[in-house]
Amino acid sequence: MARGKIQIKRIENATNRQVTYSKRRNGLFKKAHELTVLCDATVSLIMVSNSGKIHEYISPSTTTKQFFDQFQKTKGVDIWSSHYEAMQEHLKKLKEVNRRLRKQIRQRVLGECLNDMSFDELRGVEQEMEGAVEVIRKRKIRMISNQIDTTKKKLRSATEMNRNLREFVCSVP
Structure with missing residues (x-):
């Protein structure tokens, strides 16, 4: 069939x-x-x-x-050449981004390469630094406030335990 x-x-x-x-x-x-x-x-x-x-x-x-x-x-x-060229172009862009980021790190963190910057760029860096300092201050104040609150709670708890202990000792014949 x-x-x-x-x-x-x-x-x-x-x-x-x-x-x-x-x-x-x-x-x-x-x-x-x-x-x-x-x-x-x-x-x-x-x-x-x-x-x-x-x-x-x-x-x-x-x-x-x-x-x-x-x-x-x-x-x-050549089926690889267009792909290779695109990858080379992408690599070139990534290297440029890397170079710029490294320069920014040297400028902002290490204080290097500041002579190459214009007045407006320096003002921008200064404003970024002031903003960063403000964020750090707020976080520091929040942490100190939390520590103070925790310490107050511990002190209240210790005071309460001390009072209870005194009452217990006084009530024992």
């Missing part, structure tokens, strides 16, 4: 769709392996499921990088 032809369209049932994907994926991987063994071909197969899971097959005699290098050479394209 021959199998009937199926209509090629999206399978609506999610479970059936997943089962079909898994079976056909395994079939493709089997065919890729057979091509590699029978024909001594270099085969690479990359599949991404609708859930984002990546499945790949690469001939055992090669690596993914070697495969793509050969692809580039054959097609005459």
